Amino acid sequence: MDEVVKVENLKKYFPVSLGFFRTLTTRKELFVRAVDGINLKIKKGEIFGLAGESGSGKTTTGRLILRLIEPTAGKIFFNGQEITKIPGKNFKALRRKMQIIFQDPYESINPRFTIYDVISEPLHIQKIFNSEKEIEDAVFKALEAVKLAPPEVFIYRYPHELSGGQRQRVAVARALVLNPEFIVADEPVSMLDVSIRAEVLNLMTELREKTGVSFLYITHDLALARHICDTIGVMYLGKMMEMGTVEQVIGEPLHPYTQALIKAVPVPDPSSKRSEVVIKGEIPSPINPPSGCRFHTRCPSYIGDICKTKEPQLINVGGEHYVACHLYSK
Amino acid sequence: MIQMSVLDVQNLKMYYKIGRGYVYAVDDVNFKVEKGVGLGLAGESGCGKSSIAITILRILPTNARIFGGKVIFEGKNVLTMDEAALRNQIRWGGISLVFQGAMNALNPVYRVEDQIIEAIRLHEPQTSKEEAKERVKKLFELVGMDPERSSNYPHEFSGGMRQRACIAMALACNPKLLIADEPGTALDVVVQAQTLKLLRELKEKLGLSMIVISHDLSIIAETCQKSAIMYAGWIVEYGDIVSIFKEPLHPYTQDLIGAFPSIHSKRTRLSYIPGSPPDLLNPPSGCRFHPRCKYAMEICKKEKPPLVEASSGHYVLCHLLTKR
Numbered sequence: 294m295d296e297v298v299k300v301e302n303l304k305k306y307f308p309v310s311l312g313f314f315r316t317l318t319t320r321k322e323l324f325v326r327a328v329d330g331i332n333l334k335i336k337k338g339e340i341f342g343l344a345g346e347s348g349s350g351k352t353t354t355g356r357l358i359l360r361l362i363e364p365t366a367g368k369i370f371f372n373g374q375e376i377t378k379i380p381g382k383n384f385k386a387l388r389r390k391m392q393i394i395f396q397d398p399y400e401s402i403n404p405r406f407t408i409y410d411v412i413s414e415p416l417h418i419q420k421i422f423n424s425e426k427e428i429e430d431a432v433f434k435a436l437e438a439v440k441l442a443p444p445e446v447f448i449y450r451y452p453h454e455l456s457g458g459q460r461q462r463v464a465v466a467r468a469l470v471l472n473p474e475f476i477v478a479d480e481p482v483s484m485l486d487v488s489i490r491a492e493v494l495n496l497m498t499e500l501r502e503k504t505g506v507s508f509l510y511i512t513h514d515l516a517l518a519r520h521i522c523d524t525i526g527v528m529y530l531g532k533m534m535e536m537g538t539v540e541q542v543i544g545e546p547l548h549p550y551t552q553a554l555i556k557a558v559p560v561p562d563p564s565s566k567r568s569e570v571v572i573k574g575e576i577p578s579p580i581n582p583p584s585g586c587r588f589h590t591r592c593p594s595y596i597g598d599i600c601k602t603k604e605p606q607l608i609n610v611g612g613e614h615y616v617a618c619h620l621y622s623k
Numbered sequence: 624m625i626q627m628s629v630l631d632v633q634n635l636k637m638y639y640k641i642g643r644g645y646v647y648a649v650d651d652v653n654f655k656v657e658k659g660v661g662l663g664l665a666g667e668s669g670c671g672k673s674s675i676a677i678t679i680l681r682i683l684p685t686n687a688r689i690f691g692g693k694v695i696f697e698g699k700n701v702l703t704m705d706e707a708a709l710r711n712q713i714r715w716g717g718i719s720l721v722f723q724g725a726m727n728a729l730n731p732v733y734r735v736e737d738q739i740i741e742a743i744r745l746h747e748p749q750t751s752k753e754e755a756k757e758r759v760k761k762l763f764e765l766v767g768m769d770p771e772r773s774s775n776y777p778h779e780f781s782g783g784m785r786q787r788a789c790i791a792m793a794l795a796c797n798p799k800l801l802i803a804d805e806p807g808t809a810l811d812v813v814v815q816a817q818t819l820k821l822l823r824e825l826k827e828k829l830g831l832s833m834i835v836i837s838h839d840l841s842i843i844a845e846t847c848q849k850s851a852i853m854y855a856g857w858i859v860e861y862g863d864i865v866s867i868f869k870e871p872l873h874p875y876t877q878d879l880i881g882a883f884p885s886i887h888s889k890r891t892r893l894s895y896i897p898g899s900p901p902d903l904l905n906p907p908s909g910c911r912f913h914p915r916c917k918y919a920m921e922i923c924k925k926e927k928p929p930l931v932e933a934s935s936g937h938y939v940l941c942h943l944l945t946k947r
Binding site: 473539570 | 813869
């Protein structure tokens with residue numbers, strides 16, 4: 294079994310609250326189709342990048358896999374075991390193996406906790422160790438792993454005494470202290486300064502090499518994803534548009550959406566070609582997503598009525614490269 | 624100086640007074656913006672980029688004080704003008720600012736149209752309401768939006784449209800210099816690319832001079848011809864954008880460029896700058912970058928480095944250059 298996580302046809306619809314008057318006048322219930330039938334596999338020791346514009350359902354996917362929110366439909370497997378139906382009270386043992394790093398280190402850490410409290414809290418909840426000494430050792434080890442050394446200096450500090458980069462490393466240490474097999478990293482560096490982003494990302498790749506932990510790396514920054522991830526999935530309005538290795542998806546993108554995204558990324562080189570604007574407008578509302586292929590309203594390679602009426606399936610185009618587009622389905 | 628400079632900032636100093644002392648946000652800064660040229664102000668958060676923008680327009684918070692220097696706009700020193708002159712000659716008509724976070728820069732309870740008309744009539748009181756309304760329609764066309772939608776409220780616009788509306792508003796009184804504070808930040812890549820393209824086109828079409836403030840070097844590479852790299856209230860390197868990106872001389876610039884991976888480059892291990900940006904309340908002695916600098920020498924801890932012209936028009940603030 295070399296997959297840590299497998300997801301089959303995962304869906305999450307959030308009901309839209311209409312307000313008192315409109316509930317009386319409207320019969321139809323409305324839903325935001327945040328995630329609408331996603332399939333993916335994350336291998337052991339792999340960094341899987343989930344990319345897309347805001348509102349494409351990346352974060353919802355991450356939270357669904359950890360069962361922080363309940364899916365509307367679909368199945369989630371963790372180490373071959375289906376975890377979709379496990380009731381909450383029996384889920385605690387599994388939580389040890391799957392952790393999350395949130396986007397904003399200024400909000401994800403309790404400001405009234407010392408760093409020691411922050412990192413030891415999961416150990417207390419999980420009751421892995423019997424003595425405080427063992428907990429202390431584990432906290433020290435985690436702090437050293439994220440290079441907050443020497444640990445004695447940091448354990449009595451409060452979050453406000455640390456910089457953004459240090460806080461995010463505390464968040465990584467907290468996720469790490471339970472020795473998980475799988476971590477969801479939800480835009481872990483987007484709130485950090487450029488000069489220290491790479492520090493946190495390099496930490497992730499080092500941990501992967503040392504401990505074999507797998508990551509679901511949620512990002513909107515394709516340039517960073519190119520240098521960090523092994524596999525990339527590109528989402529658009531709750532659907533997976535393209536999935537494959539980094540070389541396939543970034544190097545030879547097939548889906549018009551992926552191609553447009555890559556062309557739009559600005560390049561830090563004044564002599565290179567300017568970024569191009571291939572697609573117009575902005576991402577449509579996920580409440581009434583376009584019929585057929587969801588991208589057809591903005592697609593530069595629109596080929597006719599089929600795009601409007603028939604939804605393209607995610608098909609294998611060779612290797613482990615998948616794409617959902619009528620250009621490639623015979 | 625044969626080339627006409629629209630804006631000439633000399634030895635500008637602006638500190639914020641807080642209970643524990645002064646925050647040295649803008650400390651002895653020099654740069655020029657030529658006609659029709661885009662200058663990129665780059666640096667990490669808290670290095671003083673936005674503080675420069677609000678000092679140029681003199682829209683400072685009450686605890687900010689200007690401690691010296693000159694801001695020469697078209698031959699006149701902005702820092703010695705009175706409020707009336709500022710309103711009639713500088714703000715909006717001379718220099719205008721596109722604020723950071725266009726999502727929240729518009730007033731949610733007024734129609735976009737009325738907000739732009741207010742700006743026009745405040746700075747050009749002789750304009751009638753009808754004329755101003757016509758001008759708003761033209762501005763909307765200029766930034767690629769449907770003029771019919773100018774009577775909408777901001778919440779009816781998407782993020783990218785609000786950014787465009789803010790740019791339209793900044794252009795309302797035909798400014799000569801446009802300052803864009805973090806354009807494209809908080810927007811999706813596609814919308815960001817659209818915004819950057821719009822800025823490039825406007826600069827061409829209207830012959831605008833621009834200052835683009837961003838932490839993202841790639842945004843500056845896309846829109847500007849000159850660049851100033853800021854660190855802890857100082858401009859540490861200033862010059863032509865190609866020479867700064869291709870032959871960076873200051874260690875901070877080198878590291879900062881290294882921290883920006885390109886989507887087209889080969890897969891590499893990302894580089895970063897150890898440590899974190901300094902507290903400007905107590906900036907490090909000597910060169911403010913020395914605690915994070917890999918080439919730091921004894922002299923760097925003691926003396927502020929001099930500004931050296933390394934090659935024509937390429938200035939660097941570093942002791943390494945005087946050593947050679």
